[in-house]
Amino acid sequence: MNYNINLNIHYTMPDTLWKKVSQVYASMPYWTGDEKGPCWRAENINLAASVEPGGLQIYGEMPETIWEGWYSELKEKLTAALGYEIGEPEDGYDFQYFD
Numbered sequence: 037m038n039y040n041i042n043l044n045i046h047y048t049m050p051d052t053l054w055k056k057v058s059q060v061y062a063s064m065p066y067w068t069g070d071e072k073g074p075c076w077r078a079e080n081i082n083l084a085a086s087v088e089p090g091g092l093q094i095y096g097e098m099p100e101t102i103w104e105g106w107y108s109e110l111k112e113k114l115t116a117a118l119g120y121e122i123g124e125p126e127d128g129y130d131f132q133y134f135d
Contacts, residue, residue, distance in 0.1 A: 037100045043122055044129040045092035056117040064110055
């Protein structure tokens with residue numbers, strides 16, 4: 037299934053916290069990372085992440101049966117690492133950092 041979500045992680049966040057985001061990325065199942073940016077790959081899995089004005093974007097393909105647990109784990113780990121609740125702004129999760 038194709039996914040395209042935005043999380044309440046703003047590009048103005050301090051570098052020290054971006055390092056924590058990178059550590060969370062690398063701790064997630066299917067992490068492959070590459071010189072082009074963060075990504076997770078396996079059979080039927082092709083996800084990437086990018087920082088956009090609307091928040092941290094996660095997009096690509098992952099089977100729905102894997103996505104539910106993977107996405108939940110990602111949000112839990114990011115919440116613990118960053119110290120505020122991570123979720124989709126459309127669902128009412130606020131950004132913590134701005135220009």
